[in-house]
Amino acid sequence: MDKGKIIFLNGVTSAGKTTIVEALQERRDVFFYVVANDLFQEMVGEQYLQEDYWKYLSEVIIMMYHTAKLYSDMGKNVLIDGILVERDEIKPHFQQLMEIMKDNPLEIVEVYCPLDICRQRNIDRGDRYESQSDEQAELMSKDIKYSLRVDTSVSSAEECAQQIIEAFF
Helix, strand or coil: CCCCCEEEEECCCCCCHHHHHHHHHHCCCCCCEEEEHHHHHCCCCHHHHHHHHHHHHHHHHHHHHHHHHHHHHCCCCEEEEECCECCCCCCCHHHHHHHHCCCCCEEEEEEECCHHHHHHHHHHHCCCCCCHHHHHHHHECCCCCCCEEEECCCCCHHHHHHHHHHHHC
């Protein structure tokens, strides 16, 4: 059985990852299962996240990667909606991802948006704080080898989805 493709959408909060995921899931030409930091974070009780947020988030992120690998091993295409940050609790994050996915077809897409636009999107959303994207940008892994870059400040989610499909399928 052929392994499914794993497409990792990497970017700071409000860059547009989840909106691209939704655009990809609306398509009829390629089907994806989705794993996302936000979804897996919900698997951890709020009391534990308040007690030691990065410890528990780091553990669940690694479990998320193993879940994506399992789907791929079963021939299913997977979207990962996440962010590769380097914190002490998860270092070396990018290398851990690459080790887990070493036998799977992984493509990492940089979902880019200028930070001033992300800041405004954070304000408009109301469920993020204004500087959250800036803080994540500072923590972002530096040596990521991207397969593709999409820019949500100049392309719609549907256009970004089309770029991804054209690049990898």
